[in-house]
Amino acid sequence: MKVSGKIIVVTGGGSGMGRELVLDLLSKGAKVIAVDIKEKSLKVTAELAGCKRDALRTEVVNIADKDAVFDFVSIAPSIFGAVDGIINNAGIIQPFIKFKDLPYEDIERVLNINLWGTLYMTKAFLPHLLSRPEAHIINISSMGGFLPVPGQTIYGASKAAVKLLTEGLNCELKNSNVNVTVVFPGAIHTQIMENSGLENQARALSKSELARLTTPQKAAGIIIDGMENNKYRVLIGRDSKFLDLFYRWSPKSAATFITKKMKRV
Numbered sequence: 001m002k003v004s005g006k007i008i009v010v011t012g013g014g015s016g017m018g019r020e021l022v023l024d025l026l027s028k029g030a031k032v033i034a035v036d037i038k039e040k041s042l043k044v045t046a047e048l049a050g051c052k053r054d055a056l057r058t059e060v061v062n063i064a065d066k067d068a069v070f071d072f073v074s075i076a077p078s079i080f081g082a083v084d085g086i087i088n089n090a091g092i093i094q095p096f097i098k099f100k101d102l103p104y105e106d107i108e109r110v111l112n113i114n115l116w117g118t119l120y121m122t123k124a125f126l127p128h129l130l131s132r133p134e135a136h137i138i139n140i141s142s143m144g145g146f147l148p149v150p151g152q153t154i155y156g157a158s159k160a161a162v163k164l165l166t167e168g169l170n171c172e173l174k175n176s177n178v179n180v181t182v183v184f185p186g187a188i189h190t191q192i193m194e195n196s197g198l199e200n201q202a203r204a205l206s207k208s209e210l211a212r213l214t215t216p217q218k219a220a221g222i223i224i225d226g227m228e229n230n231k232y233r234v235l236i237g238r239d240s241k242f243l244d245l246f247y248r249w250s251p252k253s254a255a256t257f258i259t260k261k262m263k264r265v
């Protein structure tokens with residue numbers, strides 16, 4: 001689905017990839033409804049929209065709150081008109097703690113936002129999207145959704161669930177007007193540690209580490225290309241592409257490789 005002239009909802013539009021998705025979509029001629037739990041962050045996105053500000057509406061919604069999502073979805077078409085696409089991007093990571101030590105509070109938080117938030121948004125918007133001539137759903141998983149990362153086991157479980165939710169939906173909607181894409185970003189340079197409440201675990205990255213990360217601007221461009229070219233799956237970054245191949249060749253070797261890498265970090 002070409003994005004020019006379309007109306008697209010982006011969750012997590014106040015930071016990182018979500019913010020860049022909003023700005024890129026606006027620059028390509030779409031109207032955007034940016035959703036985030038943080039009003040302050042949405043204000044910054046709106047300021048950055050500059051002369052495209054009129055094509056942007058911001059909405060504070062906690063995607064983990066089912067009633068709030070359904071309320072938002074019921075008013076969304078009255079903002080600019082019928083919605084053509086949604087990008088379920090909002091998400092958090094878990095504290096870098098082994099599963100046996102991870103409190104239920106953290107487990108529930110991660111699953112409620114990453115899985116249930118994505119599911120509520122998708123299920124609430126689906127009847128509306130099915131009534132459009134052409135529509136698109138993009139769900140952001142992670143390379144941690146196809147490959148285990150020690151210390152991020154619940155995050156991985158939430159993203160693996162998003163992967164299969166999206167791939168299942170793709171099959172079910174095959175002969176409909178709604179296209180579906182799942183995205184697997186590798187490491188992207190964003191504020192996800194801080195936004196996930198892990199300021200204490202964040203460490204300054206070296207220049208060479210930074211250089212290996214994909215920028216959120218680049219990631220946003222790749223995701224929109226995936227929407228415009230109706231890709232089944234989108235891998236972002238050399239790390240994600242390499243680990244996808246490695247994991248499919250030998251899941252056990254890939255898991256051993258990533259475990260050694262994580263020990264060094």
Ligand SMILES: NC(=O)c1ccc[n+]([C@@H]2O[C@H](COP(=O)([O-])OP(=O)(O)OC[C@H]3O[C@@H](n4cnc5c(N)ncnc54)[C@H](O)[C@@H]3O)[C@@H](O)[C@H]2O)c1
Pocket residue numbers: 011012013014015016017018035036037038041061062063064089090091092093113117140141142143144184185186187188189190191192193195196216
């Ligand atoms: N950064 C990475 O390396 C990376 C890698 C793979 C996948 N991802 C995924 O990409 C997506 C975007 O991540 P990012 O790195 O841009 O993160 P980010 O923290 O920069 O942005 C995420 C945004 O989501 C918002 N958000 C969090 N909980 C919310 C809720 N309950 N309701 C509404 N909004 C909420 C945050 O306020 C924030 O503005 C996430 O789903 C993340 O899991 C990120």
